[in-house]
Amino acid sequence: MSHTPFPFLTVLVLLPAAGAVVVAAVPRERVARWFHEALGVTVAMATLALAVTIAVRFKVADAGYQMTSNHVWAKVLGIHWFLGIDGISLFLVLMAAVLFPIALLGARARRDPRSFVAWVLLLEAACLGSFVSLDLVLFFLFFELTLVPAYFVIGGWGSARRGYAAIKFFVYTFAGSAFLLVGIIAVAFIHQAQTGVLTFELPALMHTHLSGTAGVVLFLAFTSAFAVKAPIFPFHTWSPDAYAEAPAGGSALIAGVMAKLGTYGIIRFDLNLFPQATHTLAPLMLTLGVIGILYGAVVACAQRDLKRVVAYSSLAQMGFILLGTFALTTQGLTGGVIMMLNHGLIIAALFLLIGWIVERRKTDKVSGLKGLQAPAPILAGVFTLVMLASIGVPGLNGFIGEFLVLSGTFLTHRWWAVVATGGVVIAAIYLLWAYQQVFHGTPTEEDTKTRDLVWHERLVIAPLVIFIVFLGVYPKPVLDRITPSVDRLVARVDRADGTRQPAVALSHHSRPGAGNAATRTTAATSTNAATTRAGGTYTGVTAVMFAFAPADGVTAGTTPTGTFSGGGTR
């Protein structure tokens, strides 16, 4: 232990937790009214700084877990304080670190800010802890711990039916977790029976041999917890109530960050621990995903308040993530992962914006709002942009995930992808409808008095807007970091089943039996010149570009390059 590297991840988790304790411990009477909020934001910003540092130090092409720290915690029970981060969790960590300070700044509590801030910071610690835990028991603890602050945030600062929503949320997700706990213990015991070692470390448990039935049963046990958390159809009915009743910041964080634990859990644990069951049950999960996409979209069409529209749209988005995950292709799974990030950013922005509308107008019912674009053009403009991102208009971040998910799914499960594409159409219907009801039309006198975004709200939403645009235009830095980990995971799941994802899904250097990229490129170029049109006006300019596919970080590829096609050879 003489030369221990700085425990980034441990600090990342403990910093907001400590912040929560400190905020809760400082008595209200002794300090200024803004003190707790300022302290909370400071802690959240410090956590963000740490997360950014982690991202900068993250090694791009490394598919494995990085910055791990592993300490024996309870030796008898085989529980470890085992943290690590890879391409799949990196951006969830970053997203959480970005969204928490934004939510704290953008949706301040109307009463008792001390408790609110403390709960929010505890939620942050729990979410970050879940994303970086590589020990199943540790994960479970963090996973469960998220419930508590979420419950108190909904129940304490929510709107009229908050009590019902909070209890429903708590009991439902808690019930799901019971299966997860049983599943975790079962896997560990099976592993112990096979190897004699009792451990809950994910990398070790991955080598547990499970019979087909055992794998399926355990898969379902794990998944029931994750399916409720995400939520996945048909386990979603807590979410519209919770999202609608929670305060704006709470909805943004619960839907944006905490719900990702469900889909993240599936990717991290289901796929790694039960690869064979993953293959067996993929059709079921894909079907649930497609149903979720269509069902969420159809039900969203019938909603009459904004938060509920967004809640059901979220169900559809979760369906896309599920679809991408169980497509078991590099594109699909990468799409699923980046969609978690994108959806978090988009839905947090939507809930913040709706929160600001509610703050001004005391309602989010579409019938009570009209023509807001006239008095509040900036609010309308930002809302439009975020809405278009959610619809999946290319150039914005939402499209990247959607396209990757669907094209990746198409490779292995064509008809699921085709049906899911229909959900893309319906998404336009309900979001544009909601927008029209609220922002278009002739404003009433009350509507015309609606204040536009004030400067601090603009500053709070600006980072989200920037990310939404940037990730749509230049997602390469993110994709370069996600893809290696995803590739490895897909390969692992496939190996267990003796299958292989379609060759087109793989990058050229990792394609089996294809020699190397160079031969393929040359072939492409020559056929190109020979077969296309008389004059051969095109040649494989991009085929040449094909050969150039290194994971070259942030700056590469930005230099404008031009190439004459065919000219040189003639």
Added chain:
Amino acid sequence: MLHVTALIILLPLVGFAVQLFFGRRLADPLAGAVATIFVAASFVVAVGVFVDLLGVHAAVRSFTQVLWTWLPVGGLHVDIGFTVDPLSMTMVLFVTGISALIHLYSISYMRGDKDFPKFFLYLNLFVASMLILVLADNLLLTFVGWEGVGTCSYWLISFWFTRDSAASAGKKAFVYNRIGDAGFLVAMFLTFEKVGSLNYSVIFSHLHEIGSGNITAIALLLFVGAVGKSAQIPLFPWLADAMEGPTPVSALIHAATMVTAGVYLMCRINPLLHAAPDASLTVASVGAATALVAGTIAATQQDIKKVLAFSTVSQLGYMMLAVGTGAYEAAIFLMIAHAFYKGLLFLGAGSVIHGLHDNQDLKRMGNLRRYMKLTFWTFLVATLAIAAVPPLVGFWAKGDVLDAAYARYPVLWVVGIIAALFTAYYITRLTALAFFGEDRWRDHRPHGVGSDVAGGHDAAAGPPHESPWPMTVPLVVLAACAFFGGVLSLPWYAKGTLLQWVDPVFGANLYNAHQSAGMLWTLGVVDAVVAVIGVTVAYRIWATRSEHPQLEPAFLQKAWYINEAFDFAIGRPGTRLAAFTATVVDNRVIDGAVNGVAALVRGTGGALRRVQSGYVRNYALAITVGIVALLGFMVTRLWWS
């Protein structure tokens, strides 16, 4: 200049950014002038690139500029790359040229609108998106522009958003296009599966690996996208509603440029269509049917812009007919010709609407040739051009389309000729009602059907007046183009026509009818006779009297009840389904089951409940305390070890 290709797109994009951040400060009319300058600069750069491209040997006249790697995921590799070749260059020239003119026109037309800068914000972004669409070197990037123009179209149609009809029309356009986009998306998935790339050049060089069934599927799926964007049967109703937008928008987006994107896409994928004769026949048939159906509808509309909208649909049908025939050059020719005369017709209509203080009702116009001389003469040129009266551009362009159709699909040629008769008829009817007859507008002073301009123009009384110069200059320029545009493709050049410079892009995929000179003369005479008959008949009927109910059956006025059909087949069942799913399935069945299980547990777990407190709050606190204790233990262990 080739290395500044990206600048063509960048300029309007910078214009967009300028409007976004400084638009309100620039205000009316400076914001419009700035926006116009950026687009005009883009046109100038495009001309420079064009000249450079001419210097490249025809056989290798294609240049690709890659800016950065957009989507690198495993085997999927998509660049932000732009290709200039004769096809995209032709499009770029006419898109930037027309756009610059219409920007100029808009400065005057939108004068006084309270959202004046925002109009140019959208318009600049539209031009940038359209150029991305045209210049993209791969399907996915084309899709970016495709959706970009769709989004701008949504914003601009619902520009006067306080009007419910405008807001709904914008939404409708977006959703109808989205239906087509689903086809586009699936086409890309299939292409990626079969080729491993979305790059045009790679796709075309690997056609033999795809298999003919898949080629047909890809071509047809892309055509579904084109049907949405180019308003073909059955997805055309949105275009008529799109007339809710300001008239310059109708001219630029819903006539000259955006709606031709579908035709452009079909030209771009010509190797696929060539390899899939079934798909080609489908494209041609849908095109011919659309040309005819929309022509019949246009013949009965009362709103001046609706006539032009359905006329656009009909003309796009002709372009699709050409594409399906393999006469890509003719399709491009007609596209350019149409941009000239339809742009002119819309701008003329805008001038009329402007002059009549926001009246769009043809039955309340009349005799305007007395009051708006310049508008009348330019409008007349456009009328004869679209009616295909020789020697105006429409005669040559439509003639090329029909000649090819005659050789390859004679049945479709017959449909096309009948549609041509309708074309001459409806456009003359419009001109006769607006510019001839009596001053019917005197009896109906205030607003007519769907007033065009919401804010700004106060409807002060007074006789119709001619428009100011920024509106009339584009009229004159376009009129000159519509008159003399035929030189682009006159059949008598020794070394082929000017427009033949796009031919290398199509190469052997271009359909060659090998028609004799005699045959071409005959067909030309038939076209001309049909045009003259249509014009004469319509003039005789409509120039003197504005009421002929027997010639305007409700079936045609209502556009073959297509809206009602959509509403009946999709709209209403969909609404019912959504309501049913939300209230019954979600609330009662699924949530009911959840609550039922909860109640069951509560009932049987009574004994348990006595032991435990039964309050979620207490559980929650217990968990917190428990986990915090565990974590505390953990921290002490770390410190201790």
